[in-house]
Amino acid sequence: MSFLLPDAGLLFWMLIVFGVVFFILAKYGFPVIIDMIDERKKLIDESVQNAKEANEKLAAINAESEAILRNAHEEQAKILREAANTRDELIKEARKKAEFEGEKMLAETRHIIEMEKEDAIRDIRRQVAILSVDIAEKILRRELSSETKQHSVIEELIDEDIAIKS
Amino acid sequence: MTAIFRILLFFTMLFPVATQAIAGSAHDADAKDVDVKKIIFEHVKDSYSWHITTLGDKHISIDLPIILYSPRTGWTTFFSSVFHHDEEYMGFHIAKSGNNEGKIIEYDANGNEIRPTIDISITKTVLAVILNAILLVIIVLCVARWYRLKGTSLEAPKGFVGAFEMLVDMVVYDIAKPNIGKNYTKYVPYLLTAFFFIFLSNLMGLLPIFPGGSNVTGNIAVTMALAICTFIAVNLFGNREYWKEIFWPDVPVWLKVPVPLMPFIELFGLFVKPFALMIRLFANILAGHTVVLAFISIIFITMTVSTIIGSAMTVVSVLFTIFINFLELLVAFIQAFVFTMLSSVFIGLSQPEHHSEHK
Numbered sequence: 459m460s461f462l463l464p465d466a467g468l469l470f471w472m473l474i475v476f477g478v479v480f481f482i483l484a485k486y487g488f489p490v491i492i493d494m495i496d497e498r499k500k501l502i503d504e505s506v507q508n509a510k511e512a513n514e515k516l517a518a519i520n521a522e523s524e525a526i527l528r529n530a531h532e533e534q535a536k537i538l539r540e541a542a543n544t545r546d547e548l549i550k551e552a553r554k555k556a557e558f559e560g561e562k563m564l565a566e567t568r569h570i571i572e573m574e575k576e577d578a579i580r581d582i583r584r585q586v587a588i589l590s591v592d593i594a595e596k597i598l599r600r601e602l603s604s605e606t607k608q609h610s611v612i613e614e615l616i617d618e619d620i621a622i623k624s
Numbered sequence: 625m626t627a628i629f630r631i632l633l634f635f636t637m638l639f640p641v642a643t644q645a646i647a648g649s650a651h652d653a654d655a656k657d658v659d660v661k662k663i664i665f666e667h668v669k670d671s672y673s674w675h676i677t678t679l680g681d682k683h684i685s686i687d688l689p690i691i692l693y694s695p696r697t698g699w700t701t702f703f704s705s706v707f708h709h710d711e712e713y714m715g716f717h718i719a720k721s722g723n724n725e726g727k728i729i730e731y732d733a734n735g736n737e738i739r740p741t742i743d744i745s746i747t748k749t750v751l752a753v754i755l756n757a758i759l760l761v762i763i764v765l766c767v768a769r770w771y772r773l774k775g776t777s778l779e780a781p782k783g784f785v786g787a788f789e790m791l792v793d794m795v796v797y798d799i800a801k802p803n804i805g806k807n808y809t810k811y812v813p814y815l816l817t818a819f820f821f822i823f824l825s826n827l828m829g830l831l832p833i834f835p836g837g838s839n840v841t842g843n844i845a846v847t848m849a850l851a852i853c854t855f856i857a858v859n860l861f862g863n864r865e866y867w868k869e870i871f872w873p874d875v876p877v878w879l880k881v882p883v884p885l886m887p888f889i890e891l892f893g894l895f896v897k898p899f900a901l902m903i904r905l906f907a908n909i910l911a912g913h914t915v916v917l918a919f920i921s922i923i924f925i926t927m928t929v930s931t932i933i934g935s936a937m938t939v940v941s942v943l944f945t946i947f948i949n950f951l952e953l954l955v956a957f958i959q960a961f962v963f964t965m966l967s968s969v970f971i972g973l974s975q976p977e978h979h980s981e982h983k
Contacts, residue, residue, distance in 0.1 A: 461669050461910070464845035465727075467691075467744040468670060472753055472849035479757045479821065480853075484813035487764035491792055492812065494771040498778045 658928060660921040668839045668913055669726055672704040672718065674748045676834045686834070688751060692716065693742035694730060704745075716740070752838035753846065756825045763788070764820065795819050795964055803968040804975065807861075811971050814857050818850060819964040826909060826956030830949060841959070842909035844902065851902035854967040859894070862974035869976065870894065897970050901963055908959050912952040919945045 602608045666675075674686040687705040694700065697714055706713040719729045719737065728745070729737050746754075767788045770781065781789055800808045800815050825840040840846055870890040872880065879886045922941040927934035 461665070462844060464848045465670060465743075465747075465843075466845075467742070468747060468749055468843065468845035469849055470744050471746070471750040472846050473852070475750075475753050475757045476817075476821065476849055476853065479761060480814060480817045482761055483764050483817050483820075487761070487768045488792070488813050488816050490768040490771050491764075491789065492796060494778070495789060495793060495796075498780070501778050 658921065658924040660918065660925065663921055664914055664917045667917055668842060668910055670747045670749045670843065671726060672707070672728070672745060672747055674751060674834065674838070686751070688746045688748065690716075690728065690745040691743075692728065692740040692745065694740040696730065748838055749840055749843050749846065752828070752835070752840045753825075755835045756821065756828055756840060759828075760820055760824050763824075791819070791823075792816060799961075799965050800968050803965065804972040807975055808968075810861070811857060811968065814853065815964050815968055818853065818967060819960050822850065822905065822963055823956060823960035826960060827953075829909060829913065830952055830956065839910065839913050841905055842913050844906045847902045847906040850905070850963065851898035854901060854963075854970065855895075855898040857967065858897070858970045858974045861971075863976070865976045866974045897966075901966055905959050905963055908955055912948070912955055915948050916945055916952070919948060 602611065672690055673688055676684045676686065678684065687703045690700075690702055690704055692700045700714060700716075702713060707718055711717060715730050716728050717730070719725050719727055722737065724737065724739060727739060728743060729739060732738050767785050770785050774781075780786065795816050796808075796812055799819075800812050804811055822841055825846075828836040829838060829840055829842065831837050871887050873886045873890060875886050919941045923934065923938050926937040
């Protein structure tokens with residue numbers, strides 16, 4: 459069973475060798491490796507974080523653009539509605555104005571026609587007056603050709619005048 | 625897969641011929657007896673020279689320096705090759721039997737067998753430890769070099785460096801961090817060194833020939849050294865809470881005064897923990913080596929009985945050995961993992977959070 463007893467010489471060498479190996483590796487070996495692994499881990503973590511943030515940002519931008527688009531649609535609809543309203547109003551107004559103008563023109567025309575008519579009537583009256591005066595002159599000349607006739611007319615007229623005044 | 629199996633079968637068929645030749649040459653003087661116990665013990669135990677193989681009558685081995693201090697001769701250094709022909713050199717022998725079997729002994733004035741006062745010879749296991757250590761340093765520094773040159777671009781490594789990184793990552797983030805807690809970075813270099821040293825030594829032990837094949841982590845002195853390192857790591861930086869729990873634990877007072885029952889148990893546990901680490905690693909690897917050797921020895925034993933049975937058993941035992949070797953590959957990793965894991969658990973226990981303040 460001698461292999462169960464640790465040999466002092468071997469223990470001595472093992473401690474020395476292991477100590478030296480530990481010293482070398484702890485100084486020049488493992489820190490380099492672990493640092494690099496940690497750094498890479500950090501890089502990966504950061505990249506994942508960045509990707510996540512970028513995704514979130516993208517989502518936010520998407521939402522924003524959608525909102526903008528929706529707003530634009532609403533705006534468009536509103537503008538269209540307003541335009542339609544304006545158009546209707548314009549049309550209405552124009553119609554009203556046209557009606558008004560038309561009526562005005564009609565009235566003016568009527569007025570002119572009336573005036574023309576009156577003028578014409580006046581003219582006709584004048585003509586008729588002139589004619590009647592002429593005719594009356596002619597008739598009078600013929601009627602009053604004698605003295606008697608003139609007297610009778612005067613009397614007649616005086617009578618008539620008296621009759622009107624009384 | 626079937627092609628591999630056929631090749632395997634072919635080699636296993638060749639095996640009886642070869643083994644018979646070796647067995648015949650090695651044991652021609654003996655009555656064809658195979659001392660399995662001796663074969664296995666010679667392998668798993670330390671020795672003063674590294675015996676690689678025997679070709680015919682020629683032993684091929686690496687002679688190693690023996691460094692001794694004895695009051696009789698003072699510091700003495702010589703090569704183990706002196707024992708090839710003579711049994712004795714400057715009054716030193718290699719004991720053939722008894723408690724010191726295989727070790728260097730001398731005789732005191734009364735003729736009693738004693739060990740030299742200090743024996744720090746570069747034995748087979750010491751050489752294997754040094755080789756493994758050099759290999760480990762080369763591997764780790766090469767990997768670190770890769771990181772220093774190409775790692776700045778922070779791209780993930782491929783191939784061997786990638787596999788190495790996976791193990792480092794496992795030790796740091798799956799073993800050290802969850803078990804130790806917030807101060808884990810201080811212990812990471814030790815845990816990594818221990819893990820890779822044990823893992824590499826285990827793997828090297830699975831290689832059948834030099835520079836592998838030595839029973840490094842199956843040697844109790846090696847595992848003891850590792851356990852001592854863990855013991856130091858655990859107790860050197862233990863905080864006040866930890867020491868308070870050992871000497872004045874949170875138990876009824878009659879368990880502490882007048883007989884310090886609980887402090888005694890806690891103090892005992894202080895040493896039991898690394899002891900368990902030592903025995904676990906040692907026993908697992910020793911068992912693996914022993915089983916493999918035992919399966920190989922079956923070939924030689926049955927061959928002495930009958931060539932036909934021997935041939936049949938060769939196929940069986942080679943297949944079993946392959947199976948055990950795969951198992952040992954798993955064990956090599958698991959034991960390195962378990963040692964590191966338990967080390968970090970013990971370190972974590974030495975840094976308790978101030979939970980008693982919340983009570």
